[in-house]
Amino acid sequence: MDSLALIDLHIHTSASDGTFSPQEIVSMAKGKGLKAVSITDHDTVDGNEEAIKAGIEIGLEVVPGVEISVEWEGRPVHILGYYIDVKNLILQSTLKNLIAFREERNPQIIKLLNSLGLNISYEEVKAIAGDGTAIGRPHFAQALVEKGYVKNGDAAFKKYLKRGGPAYVEKKRLTPHEGIQIIKNASGIPVLAHPYNVDGIKNKDLELFILQFKEMGIEGIEVYYPLHNSQQTLKLKNFAEKYGLYITGGTDFHGEQKPDIKLGSGFGALKIPYELIIKMKEKQEAKPR
Known part of the structure; x- marks a missing residue:
């Protein structure tokens, strides 16, 4: 395995609020030398089929994914789902x-x-x-x-x-348990997205926050993220290892909507190693067909 191979497991396309099509994302990722990507559009899996097909054609691994909004103690939290069955009827109906x-x-x-x-x-x-x-x-x-x-x-x-702004309107969100179980029901792996982005979560609250979501069925943490500094990244990595959770990472790329965030590298220095998805792949391959 190429120890320098890099990935990006948090990408939005024009199927939700990104500015590039799934096919364009795959082409861009290949051009940047990435080995794998995941399309994680907000509350939709519509971009996955196009991305997977494009990935097969040019030799890029595409992990089927989604990002689901849930509400925890009155605050929005995002759950990433990886290796989901995008044709799962319950998942499709809920989305x-x-x-x-x-x-x-x-x-x-x-x-x-x-x-x-x-x-x-x-x-x-x-x-x-x-x-x-x-x-x-x-x-x-x-x-x-x-x-x-x-x-x-x-x-x-x-x-x-923004939340609390004069033109903000709350949207319907699932409970954390609902969001996690919908991903699991679709044979996916639920991962807690960018924990430090959750309103009010500080270092002193982080471990309890992660434990609460682990008890609800979360299986991984998005450790590598453009807005996580080195100390935050290390802290999340340590918690993931302590509690047996998968370590993942992604840029939250949206294209022109967030022009400072680059595909595969965030603000320029983010490097997410391919080896992170090996264990997730092994788990999926071990599931009965």
Whole structure:
């Protein structure tokens, strides 16, 4: 095995709120010399089939994935699912319902933006997202940029769309147990995404937080992440090893929505070794067919 082989297991495509298609992501990853990627779109698996097909054609390993939003103690937490069966009917039905809830929220965001004097229509947002794409806040942010109300997507979130912002609307989320079990039911491995991004989680709270999710069935931690500093990365790695959890990593790449984050390397220095997925692959291969 190539000890220098690198991967990126947290990538968003145009199937949710990324700006590149699954096929484009695979081509870009191959061009950067990555050995494996995972498509982890928000509450949808629609981009996986295209990515897997493209990966087979050019020789890039594609791990089928998803990122599901759950609510824990009133706060959003993200759960990554790896090696999922994207055709699992319960998974598909649940994700379809989550997308429907998201679509119910979107007109409310438009009303709030309009009440703030921002002339944005839902038709404009849908045009930005494109056909077949689950509309999310980044598409509203892009509309604000295109109208000249803010200079970039980050500014749109900070000023209007972030949680607690004047145009923020809560969306329907699963409980942690529901999200984890849906991934497991689809033969997947549930992984706790970027723990330090969870509102209010500090070093003193981290171990208890991880233990609570382990008791609910989480099997891994996203240790390598662009916003984790070296101390945080080491702390998460130690907890993963202490509690027998898989170690994973990814950039949370969105393309032009987050231009500072580069595919495969985050802010430029992130290196996620291929060896991290070996144990996950072994577990999946050992499952009865």
